[in-house]
Amino acid sequence: MRTVSNAAGVFSLESRYNPGEIEVKWQQFWAEQNLDQTSVESDKPKFYALSMFPYPSGNLHMGHVRVYTISDVIARVHRMQGYRVLHPMGWDAFGLPAENAAIERGIHPSKWTYQNIEQMRRQLQRLGLSFDWSREVTTCSPDYYKWTQWMFLQFLEAGLAYQKESAVNWDPVDQTVLANEQVDNEGRSWRSGTKVERKLLRQWFLKITDYAEQLLNDLDKLEGWPERVRLMQANWIGKSVGAYLEFPIVALDEKIGVFTTRPDTVHGVTYLVLAPEHPLTRHVTTPDQKVAVEAFIQEVSAQSELERTAEDKPKRGIPTGGKAINPFTGEEISIWIADYVLVEYGTGAVMGVPAHDARDFQFAKQNQLPIKVVIVSERDLTIDQLDAAYTDPGFLIHSDSFNGMASTEAKAAIIQAAEEKGFGKARIQYRLRDWLISRQRYWGAPIPIIHCPSCGTVPVTEADLPVRLPEDIAFSGRGPSPLAQLEAWVNTTCPACGEPGKRETDTMDTFIDSSWYFLRYPDARNEQEVFDPAKVNDWMPVDQYVGGIEHAILHLLYSRFFTKVLRDSPGSDRSASGGLLNFDEPFQRLLTQGMVQAKTYKNPVTGKYIPATEIDPTNPKDPETGEALDVFYEKMSKSKYNGVDPESVLAKYGADTARMFILFKAPPEKDLEWDDADVEGQFRFLNRVWRLVTEFIGSQNLSSGSATTSPGQELAKPEKELRRAIHTAIQKVTEDVQGEYQFNTAVSELMKLSNALTDSSKDSPVYAEGIKTLVLLLAPLAPHIAEELWHNLGYSDSVHTQSWPTVDPAALVVDEITLVIQILGKTRGTIQVPATASREALEQYARDSAVGQRYLTDKEVKKVIIVPGKLINFVVA
RNA sequence: GCGGACGUGGCGGAAUUGGCAGACGCGCUAGAUUUAGGUUCUAGUAUCGAAAGAUGUGAAGGUUCAAGUCCUUUCGUCCGCACCA
Structure with missing residues (x-):
């Protein structure tokens, strides 16, 4: 066997690319050298690269491999470019699956979660990701959730946390509240299969609506976010500009307030509609309608919100018998209740203007209610009959002193008139609702509140945090929340008066945990305070956030909300004038990576998915029925039998090949189709690079001294071309790995460089420069092979601590x-x-x-x- | 219904932003080497055509010396929201 000796030692030239061997070797080396620890050299510019932390389900899937590879490349490139980089990792570790494991398998949620974390951390480390594990955070750990509870107290202090009675999805079998997404289209619980009921319960909320306007306006600052995410958030917040108008109830000393975006149509109001849950429904109902109204309310309350808001559902409603006065016309109008009016939006009551609102038109036709036209398309036109609602702008008629006015101007004029006469005022309404954060579950951060018979709702004092989850607890999945069943834990003393009190038994929504974790990483081991504001203000905002589009609203909106609240809140230091944070938005740039999909085989008749192992890929047929199968790409999942286990790919090809495949196969924001042949292709490429570099080292050894460049020597044409190829590659790869993150074209540029080197003579004086450049440019993408080759080239420092190559403009000049x-x-x-x-x-x-x-x-x-x-x-x- | 994104070879995808369409890879074809096979190497591979050449970026128009890229219309696919008053 031929060997080569250089500064790095003696090694075999015949050695083949063996990822299994070198990847473990270098991962150990990097760990020993603490290479991945965050540099705190303050003379360097900072770069905070963050990927969304995972829920520790126990097994790593390809989606994880993709996200973390992307953020790793970004982090590694920035390190080589001279930034101090914060690239941390943690665990979104509270949540239902752990508790279900406890119910189903009798394993404690804590044990289950920590086991999973161990396993997933090992799997992540196999990928060669440059995470600073010394800053790892785990949301279910008391030293983390202590500060989650502290956050809650900040919100309470600022008047942004409150309790209120609210209609929620209640599962009568499991005896718990369910989130909307845990109820299927038919209104059944995903776990028990029972129809959920709407139930009024006293729940904790965070007042995200107080920040609606800022959350909307500051979207404009997020130029580094995908447009569609910004739009989705804007739609979710759903700002409407209009008026709040009050209609006095006949024979009662009360008024019904409505919100409308069309105050210009107020003279066309012919009835009012209340939501069934509206507090005034029972007041306005006349005795003769009482039985019918009660029955209707019962019926509607049995429906889930999903059922009630289903597409094109007929609008159902009944009269209450009550009457109100339109203050603008003095006309008496009837008061109805109907299922299409939502108690959560606006005032839970609407004014019915059938002539100018499609829904009101339909409702009025159905119930023979009067239709009064007050807007016409042209001035001085008179129309009394309509076939459909006229919803466009126009000119007012039948509107007293406003007749002839353009409807767009009339809006403001009527609001002004309403204000003068005390009928109402201008109002801005948001679709966004306050955030319901209580969960009747065990595996979450306990809400740090004590209920005292004499003092009421009392916050746990900061010194007593964390309110720990009791370890010794039974999980049956039945009866009240596990915490509520544990009397020893529930009974405590009131911090205010010292008398007996009871702990709040609800825990917090796990989205609270993830709404601030990025603020903990800059100072993850701080035991004295939630974080040192100086450190957080230094590292934040996150320069590049990477994660899935499924969080377009939820996590990303909540995190923005938390950031703004903490910016406004002084934290523990009440004497401070400013807030804890000195920035408005947590995430400067956002990359939403696409799904990882794989081929699925589905029987079009039965709808059944067939595992690939059971069919002949050249002629896919159902092994049982013989029917031809539909073949297409879908997100990897167990139920579709199309999952590819990262571990098996790593075992076969190594982490570098898996990374290169993922980076090359599609641009990061697009869906990626898994293809074994393409994985093979990337393995081939890395093998080519391996041979190229190894053969170069061999030729250097054999002909040492013969291939040196004399200074000032004019390069011959082939050398010039090779040098141009090298520097073109530097230029293009650099462009691709920063800014727009087009890793697929970055890889293809490396392939071109590799091809150019293959076609060049090793004797060329610029060949060595080409080999070195290739290894450096490859380093962030395929860190292990690059490190191995770098050392084989005779360097003793890590390739990952080298400077990113720079373009020599002279090399790009062409004759x-x-x-x-x-x-x-x-x-x-x-x-x-x-x-x-x-x-x-x-x-x-x-x-x-x-x-x-x-x-x-x-x-x-x-x-x-x-x-x-x-x-x-x-x-x- | 409203809002958004996207349609390019057999496939994934490229195209200095208006300047040689199909980079790079997969697959495929032929050949070479080695072989039990894989590996590796060379050449080819948008379509039609023997060739010259013509055609070609969902479709139809338009602007321009020049259009995948800009404009108009249209078809299709995907995603988000959906009784929000």
Whole structure:
């Protein structure tokens, strides 16, 4: 076996690329050298690269591999470019699956979670991700949730946390509240299968609506976010500008307030509608309607919100018998209740203007309610009959002093009139609702509140945090929340008066845990305070956030909310004038990566998915029925039998190949189709690089001294071309790995460089520069092989501590360019011309060329367009 | 219904932002080497055509010397929201 010796030692030239061996070796080396720990050299610019932390389900899937590979490449590139980089990792470790494991398998949620964390951390470390594990956070750990509880107290202090009675999805079998997303389309619980009920319960809320306007406006600052995420958030917040108007109830000393975006149509109101849950429904109902109204309310309350808001559902409602007065006209109008009015939005009551609102029109037709036209398309037109609601702008009629006014102007005029007469005022309404954060579950951060018979709701004092989860607890999945069943834990003393009190038994929504974790990483081991504001203000905002589009609203909106609240809140230091944070938005740039999909086989008749192992891929048929199967790509999942286990890919090809495949196969924000043949292709490429570098090292050894460049020597043409290829690669890869993150084209540039080197002579004096550059550019993408080759090249420092290569502009200068010759815009050929040729010279070269001779002879050239360095276009008659 | 994104070879995807469409890879074809096979290497691979050449970026128009890229219309796919008053 031939060996080579250099500064790095003696090694075999015949050694084949063996990822299993070198990846473990270098991972150990990096760990020993603490290479991944965050540099705190303050003279360097900071870069905070963050990928969304995972829920520790126990097994890593390809989606994880993709996100973390992306953020790892970004982190590694920035390190080489001279930034101090914070690239941390943690665990979103509270949540239902742990508790279900406890119910189903009798394993304690804590044990289950920590086991999973151990396993997933090992799996992540196998990928060669440069995470600073010394800053790891785990949301279910008391030293983390202590501060989650502290956050809650900040919100309480600021008046942003409150309790209120609210209609929620209640599962009568499991005896718990369910989130909307845990109820299916038929209104059944995902776990018990029972129809959920709407139940009024006293729950904790965070007042996110107080920040609605800022959350909306500051979206404009997020230029580094995908447009669609910003739009989704804007729609979710759902700002409407309109008016709040009050209608006095006949024979009662009360008024019904409504919100409307169309105050200009107020003279066309012919009835009012209350939501069934509206507090005034029972007041306004007349005795003769009482039985019918009660029955209706019962019926509606049995429906889930999903059922009630289902598409194109007929609007159902009944009269209450009560009457109200339209203050603008003095007319008496009837009061109805109907299921299409939502108690959560606006005031839970609407004014019915059938002539100018499609829903009201439908409702009025159905119930023979009067329709009064008050807007017409042209001035001085009079229309009394409509076939459909007229919802466009127009001019007012039947509207007293406002007649003839444009509806757009009338809005403001009528609001002004309402204010003057005390009928109402201008109002801005948001679709966003306050955030319900109580969960009747065990595996979450306990809400740090004590209920005292004499003092009421009392916060746990900061010194008593964390309110720990009791360890010794039974999980049956039945009866009240596990915490509520543990009397020893529930009974405590009131911090205010010292008398007996009871702990709040609800825990917090796990989205609270993840709404601030990025603020903990800069100071993750701080036991004295939630974080040192100086450190957080130094590292924040996150420069690049990477995660799935499924969090477009939830996590990303909540995190923005938390950031703004903490910016406004002084924290523990009440004497401070400003807030804890000095920035408005947590995430400067956001990259939403696409799904990882794989081929699925589905029987179009039965709808069944068939595992790939059971079919012949060249002729996919159902093994049981023989029917031809549909073949398409879908997100990997167990139920579709199309999951690819990262561990098996790592075992077969290694982490570098898996990373390269993922980066090359699709741009990061697009869905990625898993393809074993393409994985093989990346493995081949890394093998080519391996051979290229290894053979170069061998040739250096054999012919040492013969391939040196004398300074000042003019390079020959092939060398010049190779050097241009090298620096073009540096330029393009650099562009691709920063800013737009087009890793797929970055990899293809590396392939081109590799191909250029393969085609060049190893004796070329610039060959060594090419090999070195290739390894450096490859380092962030395939860190292990790059490290191995770097050391084999004789360097003793890690490749990952090297500076990113820079472009030598002189190397990009060309002597000759290819000039495209077009006749009437059609390409007819190309010629090589000196790069410095003038426009006149270019035209002459083109005319003299064979192409020019052929197409221009006997033709009248009317016009010549010259794009210097590129093309010449002759416009002929 | 409203809002958004996207349609390019057999496939994934490229195209200095208006300047040679199909980079790079997969697959496929032929050949070479080695072989039990994989590996590796060379050449080819948008379509039609023997070739010259013509055609070609969902479709149809338009602007321009020049359009995948800009404009208009249209078809299709995907995603988000959906009785929000």
